[in-house]
Amino acid sequence: MSLSASDQYAFELIKQCKPxxxxxxxxxxxxxxxxxxLHAGPPFSSTDLIPTPIMNSLVIGAVWEGWAMDYAQARQMILAKEISVASAQDHDIVVPLAGVVSPSMTLxxxxxxxxxxxxxYSVLNEGMVHCTRLGKLDETLLGHLSWLNGELACWLTTRLxxxxxxxxxxNAALADGDDCHGRTIVSSALLHQRLADMSKESIPTEINDFLQQSLAFALNVWMAACCLMMSAAExxxxxSLVTKAAGNGIEFGIQxxxxxxxxxxxxxxxxxxxxxxxxxxxxxLGALGDSAVVDFMGLGGQVLNTAHASREAxxxxxxxxxxxxxxxxxAAALPGFEQRLAVTCARNVVASGAGPLTLLGMIEDKGEAGRIGGGVADxxxxxxxxxLQEAGL
Structure with a gap:
């Protein structure tokens, strides 16, 4: 489809972004x-609407920060608005699924x-076991968050x-079968290798093991990179190019x-x-997480023609x-994506009758089981x- 002059100009600005x-x-x-x-997705109109998995992660963040003695007190403080809650993307930060962002964390x-x-900015990926993004009251998370934002963050700061x-x-990850959202195995390994190559000093064993086992480590990086590229059109x-996209489990929103x-x-x-x-x-829960920006930028559900493992799954x-x-x-072919089509255009979606597909983990709605599967949101x-109407287009 041909782009309007305004959409073409906005796309040219995105082309100039080198994350x-x-x-x-x-x-x-x-x-x-x-x-x-901070949480993923658009803001909640009331704290009463926050689904249990996100509330679980928020109270973990509050206790980890030392604002509350236990989860029950933290929940009451959040409901009473003694602790404020807001959309992460409204503060230039992205967070996956039911995850939480708190002031002492590393970005x-x-x-x-x-x-x-x-x-x-993006929080560090928490690995594959103890993760606030799963929305469970995991008692081991408090210690893991301290290690993640302490020892690991310190090492990354000096290593980078x-x-x-x-x-x-x-591009290398796409060529090797990643979709850069549901499957980030190759890209996580590539980033691990880039960090390893920055110094002749060996990586501490605990950190090296964590990075090797964190198959989704790159996802948080791609989320922030896609958010940055899309924001160039703001x-x-x-x-009508989409510059933000995310779900909070109750609502899904775009800008x-x-x-x-x-x-x-x-x-x-x-x-x-x-x-x-x-x-x-x-x-x-319904569609959840800021990672939708990856798909709306043109990765994830939009590269299933080469991400064969994702498509088969x-x-x-x-x-x-x-x-x-x-x-x-x-919208159009992006040189930085090896001439793949990129950036969701609302005018194109309305004209064609179909939008981008978003690959997402399924987070259990009661906040008990965490990730219970994976699929695609439309x-x-x-x-x-x-x-388009609300923007006067």
Missing amino acids: QWSGLCKVSDVIGERQLL MIIQNANQPAKRK VQPIDLLPVI GVVGS LAAAPGKWVTTAAPAINGAIDPSHQGRTA LGNYLPGNALQRPIMAL APVSLFERA
Whole structure:
């Protein structure tokens, strides 16, 4: 599809963005020293609406920060608004699934090499076992968060002696079968190797083991990189390119370039996928997490033509036109993605009648079992229609 002049201009700005992992900082360096916790997705209109998995992670964050003595007190403080809660993307930060961001945590800085002042941030990936993104009251998480934001963060800070250009890593991972969202095995290994190559000193055993076992370590990096690239279009008058996308389990929202800061939301679409046999009978929250930015940028569900393992794992849960979605929803070919189509264009979605597919983990809604499966979410075209209307396009 041909782009409007405004969408073409916005896309050219995105083309000029060269994301790189340049360092680390504290969350408080970005949001200040205050009792504020951040979550994925658009903001909740009331704390009463926060689903149990996200609330579980919020109270873990509050106790870890020392603001509350136990989970019960933390929950009461959040409901009473003694501890504030807000959308992570509204503070230039991304967090996966039901995860939490708190002031003492460490952030990875992803900046535009061509405009270093332009930055987005992501929390460190927590690994594959003890993770706030799973939304469970895991007692071992308090110690793990201290190690993650202490020993690991300190080592990464000293090891990352020069920025890592991220587009070459993404391209290499795509060429080897990653989709950079549901499957990040290759890209996580590549980032591990980049860190290893920065010094002749060996990596401490505990850290090396963690990085080797963290098959999704790269996901948080790709989330911030995609968020950064999409944000380059913010403020372009008349542009319908999507600059933010995320779910909070209750609602799913997007923002358009022409209306920065304005979330347009719909009920969080169900995730269509297989529930693991050990969790049969359980149900999942709707679309959840800031990782939707990866798919809306053009990775994840939009690269299933080469991510064969991801496509096979999803099997019959994919719509019949899954491999055509990039043509139907995305703006144009992006050199940084080896000329693959990239960036969701709301005008294209409405004209074609189909949006980008988003690959997501399924988080059990009671906050007891964590991840119970994985699948694909499909935001309704009506969301894009309303976003265009509310932006006056």
